[in-house]
Amino acid sequence: MRHSVRRTWRPLSTAWTPCQMQLSEVIYRTRQYFTQVTGESGPMMFSDINTDVFEKRFREENIHTDNPAIREWLDNMTYDTKGLIHLFSWSGLIDANILLSDLFRVPNLNSGQMEPIISALTTEEEEMFKNMMRRLHTIFRYARERDVRVMVDAEQTYFQPAISRLTLEMMKKYNQEKAIVFNTYQCYLKETLNNLALDLEQSYRQKFFFGAKLVRGAYMEQERARADELGYEDPVNPSYEATTQMYHDCLEECLRRIKFNKSFGDTQKVPCCAAIAIMIASHNEDTVGYTVNKMREYGIHPQDRVICFGQLLGMCDHISLPLGQAGYSVYKYVPYGPVNEVLPYLSRRATENGSILVKLAKEKHLLKKELWRRITQGQVFYKPEGNYTPIGAQPH
Numbered sequence: 188m189r190h191s192v193r194r195t196w197r198p199l200s201t202a203w204t205p206c207q208m209q210l211s212e213v214i215y216r217t218r219q220y221f222t223q224v225t226g227e228s229g230p231m232m233f234s235d236i237n238t239d240v241f242e243k244r245f246r247e248e249n250i251h252t253d254n255p256a257i258r259e260w261l262d263n264m265t266y267d268t269k270g271l272i273h274l275f276s277w278s279g280l281i282d283a284n285i286l287l288s289d290l291f292r293v294p295n296l297n298s299g300q301m302e303p304i305i306s307a308l309t310t311e312e313e314e315m316f317k318n319m320m321r322r323l324h325t326i327f328r329y330a331r332e333r334d335v336r337v338m339v340d341a342e343q344t345y346f347q348p349a350i351s352r353l354t355l356e357m358m359k360k361y362n363q364e365k366a367i368v369f370n371t372y373q374c375y376l377k378e379t380l381n382n383l384a385l386d387l388e389q390s391y392r393q394k395f396f397f398g399a400k401l402v403r404g405a406y407m408e409q410e411r412a413r414a415d416e417l418g419y420e421d422p423v424n425p426s427y428e429a430t431t432q433m434y435h436d437c438l439e440e441c442l443r444r445i446k447f448n449k450s451f452g453d454t455q456k457v458p459c460c461a462a463i464a465i466m467i468a469s470h471n472e473d474t475v476g477y478t479v480n481k482m483r484e485y486g487i488h489p490q491d492r493v494i495c496f497g498q499l500l501g502m503c504d505h506i507s508l509p510l511g512q513a514g515y516s517v518y519k520y521v522p523y524g525p526v527n528e529v530l531p532y533l534s535r536r537a538t539e540n541g542s543i544l545v546k547l548a549k550e551k552h553l554l555k556k557e558l559w560r561r562i563t564q565g566q567v568f569y570k571p572e573g574n575y576t577p578i579g580a581q582p583h
């Protein structure tokens with residue numbers, strides 16, 4: 188079992204909120220622009236669209252594709268033999284020296300000129316963004332040197348597209364040999380399976396290790412209140428059962444791909460960088476049991492080190508300990524930071540996860556039982572030993 192020290196994105200990001208919201212807006216508008224130009228409403232990555240489609244549409248609109256700025260834009264799109272992956276070179280985003288307002292420009296169908304897809308950021312906001320990127324690089328570089336994993340938390344839907352996109356680009360950079368950077372997928376959201384499938388596809392096509400933490404999601408009340416206040420569709424699944432179904436579907440999508448990689452990996456036909464590492468971050472015994480059964484069904488063993496489990500320190504030890512003893516990788520999250528940041532974090536966990544409080548009575552009972560067992564069997568200072576291979580570190 189491992190302890191994983193956890194701070195949320197929030198301390199890093201509070202000041203950068205405008206940038207995250209702007210970047211999330213870029214992602215939204217890019218999808219709209221793609222549909223406007225190509226007429227395709229589905230995800231870009233599964234669409235078979237290539238640059239010819241854009242050139243044809245631009246010619247129809249009398250936009251000169253030999254204009255150097257437009258030519259450069261067309262040439263810089265990210266695509267492979269299966270088609271388009273991204274309209275922009277998103278890897279430019281993680282280059283701390285690039286200006287966001289220079290990166291996100293598209294040919295405007297009405298004016299025929301290259302124009303920014305969002306209103307320009309102020310110099311101060313651009314500087315904040317650069318600083319954030321520098322800090323992220325420092326963290327991920329250090330983690331890679333020390334061979335530890337970094338789990339990037341998921342936050343509210345109005346920031347999350349930016350966090351998720353940045354994390355995926357960081358994965359592309361830092362997950363070349365193993366999964367160091369992990370993204371988080373909140374299964375209480377209606378769009379999560381689609382987003383997860385797209386990101387898995389991107390990691391497969393761009394050949395980097397994919398790391399993901401699957402959670403149910405911690406901001407349900409806030410999401411619903413905001414959707415209600417601003418009059419947009421509630422992004423959260425309609426019921427607890429629907430969230431659980433989404434969790435199961437996301438897990439199966441990952442297991443299916445892991446099994447695929449495993450069968451090819453054994454014969455060295457698939458590059459090892461197509462590998463996947465998943466953390467099941469849940470305090471729900473049924474979810475843990477479901478995962479263990481599904482792993483068995485898909486022929487994925489604990490020693491494959493592709494699935495691990497995560498619980499908060501001091502919570503659900505009766506789930507973590509047997510998992511660890513049965514050979515599964517288990518991480519205990521240790522909330523860490525200044526008191527004024529950690530206490531609100533813990534109180535949020537307590538209120539958002541009301542069901543955990545119900546489980547506490549059971550935990551207290553089990554702790555007493557274990558204490559009694561140790562006293563009666565002379566194992567008061569019992570310390571389990573074991574060899575540990577971190578999750579995602581196993582080459583395929």
Ligand SMILES: Cc1cc2nc3c(=O)[nH]c(=O)nc-3n(C[C@H](O)[C@H](O)[C@H](O)COP(=O)(O)OP(=O)(O)OC[C@H]3O[C@@H](n4cnc5c(N)ncnc54)[C@H](O)[C@@H]3O)c2cc1C
Pocket residue numbers: 339340341342371373375402403404405406407423424425426427428430468469470471474497498499520539540542543
């Ligand atoms: C190691 C770890 C890391 C985590 N990291 C993150 C993170 O990065 N981002 C984040 O948002 N959360 C994170 N969480 C919290 C997580 O999202 C859940 O809030 C928490 O774990 C409770 O879910 P559960 O599966 O453990 O328990 P359960 O009691 O089975 O599930 C409770 C959850 O179900 C969902 N739910 C409840 N009622 C409904 C309803 N009516 N309709 C739809 N859904 C409903 C909610 O998501 C609620 O939190 C993390 C949790 C752990 C253990």
